[in-house]
Amino acid sequence: MITLATDFGNPYPAAMRGVILRRTDARLVDVAHDFPRQDVRTAAFWLREVLPHFPPAVHCAVVDPGVGTGRRALVVRAGDHALVGPDNGLLLPAARRLAGDGADGRGDGDDEADEDDATGAPAPGIEAFAWRADDPASSTFHGRDVFAPAAAAVHEAGVEAIGELDRATPVDEVVDLRFPAPDRRDDGADGEVLVVDGFGNVITNVPGDALDGRDAVRVNGEPYPVAPSYAHRDPGDALVMVGSHGNVELAVNRGRGDEAFGVGVGDAVSLRF
Numbered sequence: 001m002i003t004l005a006t007d008f009g010n011p012y013p014a015a016m017r018g019v020i021l022r023r024t025d026a027r028l029v030d031v032a033h034d035f036p037r038q039d040v041r042t043a044a045f046w047l048r049e050v051l052p053h054f055p056p057a058v059h060c061a062v063v064d065p066g067v068g069t070g071r072r073a074l075v076v077r078a079g080d081h082a083l084v085g086p087d088n089g090l091l092l093p094a095a096r097r098l099a100g101d102g103a104d105g106r107g108d109g110d111d112e113a114d115e116d117d118a119t120g121a122p123a124p125g126i127e128a129f130a131w132r133a134d135d136p137a138s139s140t141f142h143g144r145d146v147f148a149p150a151a152a153a154v155h156e157a158g159v160e161a162i163g164e165l166d167r168a169t170p171v172d173e174v175v176d177l178r179f180p181a182p183d184r185r186d187d188g189a190d191g192e193v194l195v196v197d198g199f200g201n202v203i204t205n206v207p208g209d210a211l212d213g214r215d216a217v218r219v220n221g222e223p224y225p226v227a228p229s230y231a232h233r234d235p236g237d238a239l240v241m242v243g244s245h246g247n248v249e250l251a252v253n254r255g256r257g258d259e260a261f262g263v264g265v266g267d268a269v270s271l272r273f
Contacts, residue, residue, distance in 0.1 A: 001057040005031035016148040023152035048093040056080035060151035068139035073131040089177025099125030112181035129168035188272040200256025208242030
């Protein structure tokens with residue numbers, strides 16, 4: 001299996017599928033092609049949440065604002081999985097989770113840090129390889145010309161044989177991406193919005209256990225009920241809950257949490273009990 005995830009929309013992913021199908025008979029699965037354009041952090045979050053639910057596969061992910069520059073093409077081995085994409089941090093949160101425990105989609109990797117991006121050694125259980133591509137046909141479409149052929153080559157060789165491929169060179173440092181850590185307090189937590197999903201649900205970086213035993217919480221000074229699911233509130237009512245990702249979520253039953261709470265990606269969120 002090869003999965004594909006990009007911010008390309010249509011029709012560009014079709015060209016990637018065509019390139020792969022000319023090289024291998026792998027089953028192709030589209031994860032998403034509507035990630036916010038050039039938003040590496042949002043795409044990295046969703047890859048981290050989605051990819052661990054797959055059986056062993058090669059995952060080709062491209063959100064690449066630096067296409068055509070000197071940034072490297074990367075292949076990452078994490079457990080029984082391989083990830084192919086640009087060396088801009090996109091692959092690392094998912095790789096850490098896959099290397100930890102992909103069976104339940106959660107894993108053991110620590111994705112929190114005081115800084116979003118840094119260059120450093122891959123986490124334990126992860127091996128990184130720079131991928132050499134000879135004269136891509138385009139300097140603007142490496143999804144088709146670099147990453148799709150790389151994914152096909154890795155699939156054909158097998159994840160365990162990445163290091164034997166002549167185009168793959170082991171590297172000791174990669175561009176990493178870690179999500180900002182919340183500030184846990186006795187009376188609550190200070191965090192920020194990581195992503196807003198298509199329903200308008202606001203996903204914060206505050207772990208869900210911050211709500212343990214709570215039936216109400218103040219969010220940026222305003223009181224809201226804590227509920228186990230959307231339907232525990234009337235349509236149009238706002239609530240605070242723990243989402244499927246395990247983090248505190250700000251939501252509205254049959255409405256948009258981002259509008260009701262007045263926050264967007266990157267905004268501060270203060271929770272007080």
